[in-house]
Amino acid sequence: MPFTLQTPCDYHEEIRKSRFLALAAPVESAEQALAFIEQHSDHSASHNCWAFKCGSQYRFNDDGEPGGTAGRPILAAIEGQDCDRVVVLVIRWYGGIQLGTGGLARAYGGSAAKCLQGGARVELIERIQARCHVPFAELARVKARLGDWQAVVQQECFDETGADLVLTLPSHALDQARQQLTDLSRGQIQLRTQPD
Structure with missing residues (x-):
């Protein structure tokens, strides 16, 4: 490394x-x-x-x-x-x-x-960019978990239902973040890498 x-x-x-x-x-x-x-x-x-x-x-x-x-x-x-x-x-x-x-x-x-x-x-850890849409009801819980994945919010755009987040995180943490976001939101939050 x-x-x-x-x-x-x-x-x-x-x-x-x-x-x-x-x-x-x-x-x-x-x-x-x-x-x-x-x-x-x-x-x-x-x-x-x-x-x-x-x-x-x-x-x-x-x-x-x-x-x-x-x-x-x-x-x-x-x-x-x-x-x-x-x-x-x-x-x-x-x-x-x-x-x-x-x-x-x-x-x-x-x-x-x-x-x-x-x-x-x-x-030096290879970081990748990913994005997801988080409903307002889940936003605080998702942000509380970002540190677990060493994720950093690069961009945050709000709409009427929640926030679009653009994150960077280590590539080795991607699968864990995807699974935990899916579990946390009962399948509502999908973490997508660029371009998806």
Whole structure:
């Protein structure tokens, strides 16, 4: 099961007189990841190398380091820590000693991995959207049960007989929610997933 970070985190390391600062944060989109990189890059540093992964979208950048020695190892660290929806920026201040391509890859990938290991992580749970119409007489009881299914009301529209609810809930809770809604309402409430 993939994880994301609960909050941003950082990790400092000095390797053969070069200073490395790894910064990592949870993100919901490529745009958020790029904004984080822009906001936290230190333009006085020698290199600002980064990678992010948001579902099937990923990118990385070596920022002037030899090809494949920075961005790709950072991305490998993200994947190796089973993370998703995460951005990692590793800033390097060159200390005058060459690390070689293997040393650079180990330094960037290692700093990223240690940063992610030190951060508070939360499990990413796949959520699906479902909708149902709830009569007014059942609305309070249904809302009281939402927590049992880890369901969140995304939209609520009232009509003359009750409320149309659009919910998101973990996919593993869908069958339980359907059954309990049917039982609770004696078959009146049908939970439908999109599109039905």
